[in-house]
Amino acid sequence: MEQLGEALSEPLKIGAFTVPLNEFPLDSLYAAVRDNVISIIQAVGPQSLRFFGATLSTVGWILIILVLSYYMVKDYRFLWGSIVALAPDDYHADMQRLGIEVSSIWNAFLRGQLILGFIVGFATFLVAVVVGLPNALFLGLLAGILEFIPNIGPVLASIPAILLALFQNESSWLGSLVGPFWFALIVLLLYGLIQRVENVYLVPRIIGRSLNLHPLVVLIGAVVGASVAGIFGILLAAPLLATARLILAYIYHKLLDQPPFED
Numbered sequence: 400m401e402q403l404g405e406a407l408s409e410p411l412k413i414g415a416f417t418v419p420l421n422e423f424p425l426d427s428l429y430a431a432v433r434d435n436v437i438s439i440i441q442a443v444g445p446q447s448l449r450f451f452g453a454t455l456s457t458v459g460w461i462l463i464i465l466v467l468s469y470y471m472v473k474d475y476r477f478l479w480g481s482i483v484a485l486a487p488d489d490y491h492a493d494m495q496r497l498g499i500e501v502s503s504i505w506n507a508f509l510r511g512q513l514i515l516g517f518i519v520g521f522a523t524f525l526v527a528v529v530v531g532l533p534n535a536l537f538l539g540l541l542a543g544i545l546e547f548i549p550n551i552g553p554v555l556a557s558i559p560a561i562l563l564a565l566f567q568n569e570s571s572w573l574g575s576l577v578g579p580f581w582f583a584l585i586v587l588l589l590y591g592l593i594q595r596v597e598n599v600y601l602v603p604r605i606i607g608r609s610l611n612l613h614p615l616v617v618l619i620g621a622v623v624g625a626s627v628a629g630i631f632g633i634l635l636a637a638p639l640l641a642t643a644r645l646i647l648a649y650i651y652h653k654l655l656d657q658p659p660f661e662d
Contacts, residue, residue: 479494479502482498493653493659497645497646500660501642504642508637508638508641511605512547514605515546515602515605518597518601519543520539520542523560523593525539526589526590526593527539530571530582530585530586531572533570533571538563541556547634548621548630550614550618551621553590556590557590564582564585565579565583566579617637617640620640621633624636
């Protein structure tokens with residue numbers, strides 16, 4: 400940049416012609432461009448690093464939760480047996496039944512989220528390929544991974560796709576035809592369509608009624624979980640709420656001398 404400034408401060412000779420660059424007000428233009436470039440780099444650089452770090456942290460927590468959930472499901476008999484042994488003898492049968500119910504909740508959560516993540520990720524990949532979005536494989540993987548974050552995950556997954564549609568629309572056959580704004584709007588609608596199909600048709604059939612939580616309850620739980628345990632609380636909000644509801648219902652029925660379980 401400094402060498403460019405020195406070059407612009409001298410006349411430019413082209414054959415027999417001389418262009419008096421030194422008489423043009425280029426110093427102020429050069430200084431303005433330099434200051435703007437430096438300010439943009441300073442503003443975007445830290446934000447990009449923070450976003451990259453937050454993304455890696457989220458992916459890491461998701462992998463940790465998958466591993467922990469797998470071992471909880473795999474060894475729940477041993478873990479729950481240790482808890483049952485602490486209860487009075489009269490409550491052993493109830494505790495065993497509670498263990499079965501809790502295990503079914505976490506089984507449904509883990510199995511359902513894996514299946515949903517695969518379906519949503521593959522559907523996102525296909526949509527990105529069809530409309531010509533760049534980095535289709537990355538967008539599919541991101542959508543599948545963020546599927547573990549209830550309600551918020553699909554919104555986060557759509558942001559990179561919309562940005563790609565806005566700023567790299569020429570890389571797509573559709574984007575070059577309709578322009579960046581309409582291409583980004585089409586991508587947003589396609590992501591919304593995938594989410595709509597998931598909520599209406601996939602979630603009730605894959606996860607079933609094991610969790611049976613209203614989306615507003617899950618969203619509030621995710622917000623509270625984020626304030627208490629960060630991303631870990633967001634990811635586990637749904638199964639923890641379902642488990643807490645089961646235990647509270649058991650206590651409520653026992654206090655009223657009612658059957659605690661529905662046969």
